[in-house]
Amino acid sequence: MLFMADTQQADEQTETAADVKFGARTDKRAGKHTDKLAKQIRAFAATHGGSAEGQLAHIGRGRIRIALVGADGEWGNLVADTFGSAKDAADKAGLTLHDDFDGELAARVRTGRNEWSRMAGIQLGGPANS
Numbered sequence: 001m002l003f004m005a006d007t008q009q010a011d012e013q014t015e016t017a018a019d020v021k022f023g024a025r026t027d028k029r030a031g032k033h034t035d036k037l038a039k040q041i042r043a044f045a046a047t048h049g050g051s052a053e054g055q056l057a058h059i060g061r062g063r064i065r066i067a068l069v070g071a072d073g074e075w076g077n078l079v080a081d082t083f084g085s086a087k088d089a090a091d092k093a094g095l096t097l098h099d100d101f102d103g104e105l106a107a108r109v110r111t112g113r114n115e116w117s118r119m120a121g122i123q124l125g126g127p128a129n130s
Helices: 003-047 083-093 104-108 113-124
Strands: 051-059 062-070 073-082 097-098
Touching: 003 051, 003 073, 003 083, 051 104, 051 113, 062 083, 073 083, 097 113
Parallel strands: 051 097
Antiparallel strands: 051 062, 062 073
């Protein structure tokens, strides 16, 4: 009986070691993804007036949209795998985050003819959203 208990305990330790190894691999990938997002945020800010502000929003299936608005009014989106990754990337990039995408932040967004045409086109039979 003692032999079976020892075997069971060894199996539990092996499973735990495998879980830790898998978790470390996942953490490493998440860290690389966060660093890549931070780099993209900094590049966006540098290209659009030297600074940017943003907002984080859940978009489904655990994904997070990082909405960016540059100092020049240009805007863009990035998608993160988790809220923690999005928040860490924003912090690393020095992105000022807003709770909502309305009011002052939304007023800074500069839209062009293409956006208006596409928005109207969806409802008025204009160009397709493809």
